Amino acid sequence: MNVDRMQQLVTQMRALAAQAAAAPQWPAGGPGAAPAAGGADFAATLKSALGEVNAQLMQADKLQAQFSSGRGDVSLSDVMLATQKASLSFQAALQVRNKLVSAYQDIMNIQA
Numbered sequence: 001m002n003v004d005r006m007q008q009l010v011t012q013m014r015a016l017a018a019q020a021a022a023a024p025q026w027p028a029g030g031p032g033a034a035p036a037a038g039g040a041d042f043a044a045t046l047k048s049a050l051g052e053v054n055a056q057l058m059q060a061d062k063l064q065a066q067f068s069s070g071r072g073d074v075s076l077s078d079v080m081l082a083t084q085k086a087s088l089s090f091q092a093a094l095q096v097r098n099k100l101v102s103a104y105q106d107i108m109n110i111q112a
Helices: 003-021 042-068 076-111
Strands: none
Touching: 003 076, 042 076
16 A cells, blocks of 8 residues: 555645635635636636546546556556545535535525
8 A cells, every 4th residue: 555645645635625725815806806817717717627627537537447457557546546536526526516506596586
C-alpha cells in the first residue's frame, strides 16, 4: 500500500477544504455586480469544474480497466484512490446542481 500517495491526497483535500472555507471574494460592487474585466463568469467556472469532474471519472475508469487487464504497473490502491476521488467530485457536483435547481425553483415561486 502506498502511504505517500494517500498522504498527498489527504493534504490536497485539506487544502481544498481550507480554500472552500475562505470568505467569498465578490467583484467590486457586491455579489450582484458583473465580474471585473478578465474575471471568470459563472458559466465558464461551472463548465471548467464539470470538465475536471469528467476528467477524474475518465481517469478512474481508465485505471480500473488497466488493473482489470492485469497490468503490473497499476496498483489496487491507485485504482481505489482515483475511484474515491472521482466519486467525491461527482457527489460535490451533484450537490451544486441540487442547490442550483432549488434556487431556480425559489426564484420561480417568487415571480408567481
